[in-house]
């Protein structure tokens with residue numbers, strides 16, 4: 001830990017600092033989350049973190065069959081997996097760059113498979129068309145998972161399956177009172193990649209919604225794409 005010598009419970013402030021820097025290494029992000037593990041779940045609970053509940057609600061809305069295979073992408077300590085499992089989904093895999101977060105997730109006993117890997121432009125260790133759904137809860141943000149990985153996520157989802165992204169609104173849209181958090185390079189990349197996939201008929205946008213107060217008083221965007 002070097003540049004992240006702070007109280008990790010202050011996640012929003014931390015991310016505000018790093019959001020405009022494309023140069024934060026993925027290794028720094030990994031170290032940050034590795035060191036956060038002992039207090040992550042409790043810190044997020046105190047921040048009234050409702051992304052996992054929303055994520056599992058979206059999956060439930062799309063699938064009545066509880067046997068569908070779901071990849072929790074940027075799974076962290078497994079908060080989304082716990083919610084999905086509680087709703088009856090048992091066929092869940094996790095991928096994350098932080099091995100210590102994944103070790104905490106494994107202890108929750110809700111994942112069938114846990115893979116430590118970077119989600120990026122490179123190939124993920126999953127077969128083509130092997131998941132019914134990929135869920136990305138709070139893992140898309142500047143310096144974290146970048147939109148450039150989306151074609152790779154499309155590769156591993158079955159036709160008719162879905163890719164879901166829940167992310168803080170203020171990073172890709174200008175939000176009153178939070179203008180300084182807007183991250184132009186991330187917004188441009190997000191638009192370019194998502195529209196390319198739409199234009200090349202690799203996927204179709206099913207829904208985009210703004211959900212207020214998904215963490216403290218901050219709004220989130222939810223995107224659901226159907227893979228074609």
Ligand SMILES: C[S@@+](CC[C@H](N)C(=O)[O-])C[C@H]1O[C@@H](n2cnc3c(N)ncnc32)[C@H](O)[C@@H]1O
Nearest residue numbers: 033074075076096097098118119137139144145
């Ligand atoms: C804010 S946490 C969210 C964790 C979990 N989805 C949740 O809702 O609690 C972001 C997670 O994304 C992971 N992450 C960030 N960048 C990543 C990347 N490029 N590849 C894989 N995981 C990444 C971090 O290690 C961290 O566990």
